[in-house]
Amino acid sequence: MDEQGLGYIIVxxxxxxxxxxxxxxxxxxxxxxxxxxxVLALTGAYRVVQNTIDAAVNxxxxxxxxxxxxxxISRDKAVEAAAFSSPYAKAKAMAAYEIATKVADIDxxxxxxVRDIEKYIPIVASAHEMIGVAAKLASExxxxxxxxxxxxxxxxxGKGQTMSKSVLMEKPQ
Numbered sequence: 001m002d003e004q005g006l007g008y009i010i011v012x013x014x015x016x017x018x019x020x021x022x023x024x025x026x027x028x029x030x031x032x033x034x035x036x037x038x039v040l041a042l043t044g045a046y047r048v049v050q051n052t053i054d055a056a057v058n059x060x061x062x063x064x065x066x067x068x069x070x071x072x073i074s075r076d077k078a079v080e081a082a083a084f085s086s087p088y089a090k091a092k093a094m095a096a097y098e099i100a101t102k103v104a105d106i107d108x109x110x111x112x113x114v115r116d117i118e119k120y121i122p123i124v125a126s127a128h129e130m131i132g133v134a135a136k137l138a139s140e141x142x143x144x145x146x147x148x149x150x151x152x153x154x155x156x157x158g159k160g161q162t163m164s165k166s167v168l169m170e171k172p173q
Contacts, residue, residue: 007068015104018124035135042138044082092141099134
């Protein structure tokens with residue numbers, strides 16, 4: 001990608017659903033994808049994407065030459081962007097991100113490497129169970145931050161600028 005001048009944002013913890021017919025049911029797909037979204041949102045991966053896109057837009061608006069992003073979102077990069085204040089919340093988010101990363105490996109194994117139905121169904125099912133656990137850990141991390149009234153939120157202001165707040169009852173600045 002670098003040689004071709006392409007930009008990228010690679011999210012290591014964004015696993016593919018177990019693409020076997022047994023799992024391509026709308027209910028299963030919605031459940032799996034909602035767990036993935038929860039993990040990516042609550043561990044900070046989406047904030048890395050937000051910050052990356054905002055930086056590119058701000059550079060263009062400032063008249064600078066657009067530099068295409070080259071970002072690989074690791075566990076540490078995601079959790080740093082989430083700005084956890086509690087080390088317990090941070091640890092849970094780190095675990096959630098790592099589990100989601102491993103889900104991708106297991107789904108690849110179950111979907112593309114194993115041919116025996118008696119073997120691949122439990123492999124893929126185990127990956128789907130893992131993403132559910134990851135979503136639960138990510139939710140627990142956020143609940144710790146909520147209990148401490150330290151959830152970092154970064155909404156956009158009326159002029160597109162990124163604002164921030166970490167106390168529920170305050171206005172973003």
